[in-house]
Amino acid sequence: MSPMPALQPQPDPEQEALDWFSRLRQPGCDDTLRQAFAHWCQDPLNARAYAQLEAYWQQLQVPTARPRPRVAKARRSRSGLYLGLLFLMLLATLAWLFWPHMQRLASELHTGSGERRSVRLADGSTLHLDSASAINVDLRDRTRRLHLVQGQISLEVMLDGRALEVQVDDARIQVFGTRLQITRYSDHDELLVLSGKAAVLQGGDQRMVSAGERVTFTDSHINPVEKIDSKAADAWRSGRLQANQRPLAEVLERLAAYQGQRVWLLDEEAGHRRVSGNFDLDHPLLSLEQLARDQQLRLYNVLGQGLIVR
Structure with a gap:
């Protein structure tokens, strides 16, 4: 059985582009090297790989001292940071809900x-x-x-x-x-x-x-x-919530659960108030609204999943 021919290494345009990029910037670069580079660029894959590398290098260069473009770039970067933080906060809120x-x-x-x-x-x-x-x-x-x-x-x-x-x-x-x-x-x-x-x-x-x-x-x-x-x-x-001097936060949480909502109580001290009452669990919204009126609170619905109380 005749031996299998050795596999020839496949050309890697990106690696070769990186080699040419380095060689062309050496102090000893001459016309012969540039002609060889031009011959190498005749292959469309090589030319595209070098163009992509050159474009990436240009992006990394520090721009010339022009204050207005730099200020605009800084503002864009800051805006991107704020948008990223806002997006993360939104994700955290949705996960919590x-x-x-x-x-x-x-x-x-x-x-x-x-x-x-x-x-x-x-x-x-x-x-x-x-x-x-x-x-x-x-x-x-x-x-x-x-x-x-x-x-x-x-x-x-x-x-x-x-x-x-x-x-x-x-x-x-x-x-x-x-x-x-x-x-x-x-x-x-x-x-x-x-x-x-x-x-x-x-x-x-x-x-x-x-x-x-x-x-x-x-x-x-x-x-x-x-x-x-x-x-x-x-x-x-039996569909009733009978509270006898229970913390307001507990009663709000129980009633909100019947609507599939979690509670944000912005006034922590109010959550410790003791309340009493007989609440209808089969009509939790009416019970919540009545409790809010009695306790002088306001209710804000959040995507049907959360309830802000203040």
């Missing part, structure tokens, strides 16, 4: 805005999901595990000899009773025990919560346990 919706769609069980749903789990427990809520469920192991992603749930636990835990970010809730309610707010989470007991574990801290009690917690600490009105806490399942 639509991320909860994407989270819900990626969860095993979820509800849409204004939707309430009840689900019988494989172990016989009943799960009630409030508006814009999402949860993942794993009942296969010796410890049944639920992960509340967002929103609010009410859980009626079927005791089958296995432990049950609910994960809420880094906190774990160990369930020892049969009825409890867990709610996620923008800056904290809340556990209400309606029957039995449950324990919240956060890092090295923990709280035992009994029937008729509630506790709030964040990613850094657990607050003291408080007494609750069990009937008022469970009213959302």
Whole structure:
């Protein structure tokens, strides 16, 4: 079998253009070299590669001292920077607005805005999901595990000899009773025990919560346990939000969730006001407008996904 001929290297116009560019700028460049360069440029690919390199070099050159063009260029560059920053801010805003919706769609069980749903789990427990809520469920192991992603749930636990835990970010809730309610707010989470007991574990801290009690917690600490009105806490399942001296920010957040909106509260101090009332969750816009009038606030809709309150 005859040997295969050696492969000839393919010409690289861009690399050759770079070599000619360097050689033509050497001090010893003469007519012979220029004639060889002219012969090389007869190939259209070579000529185009050199023209592109020359154009790129011209762009890198510092322009002659003409103040007005430089000022115009600086202004254009500054305008481009501002436009870039504005674009990034717009992307961040859209991500903040639509991320909860994407989270819900990626969860095993979820509800849409204004939707309430009840689900019988494989172990016989009943799960009630409030508006814009999402949860993942794993009942296969010796410890049944639920992960509340967002929103609010009410859980009626079927005791089958296995432990049950609910994960809420880094906190774990160990369930020892049969009825409890867990709610996620923008800056904290809340556990209400309606029957039995449950324990919240956060890092090295923990709280035992009994029937008729509630506790709030964040990613850094657990607050003291408080007494609750069990009937008022469970009213959302019938389409009512009964608030009894609850922070204004919490009430706004719950009502806005029924419209698929997240809340920007510009007055942080106003968010701590305690409000009471019986609000219609099936008509959240009317409830929000009435609450805003009572609290002398203004509401601004943002793309149907956000609500600015000031």
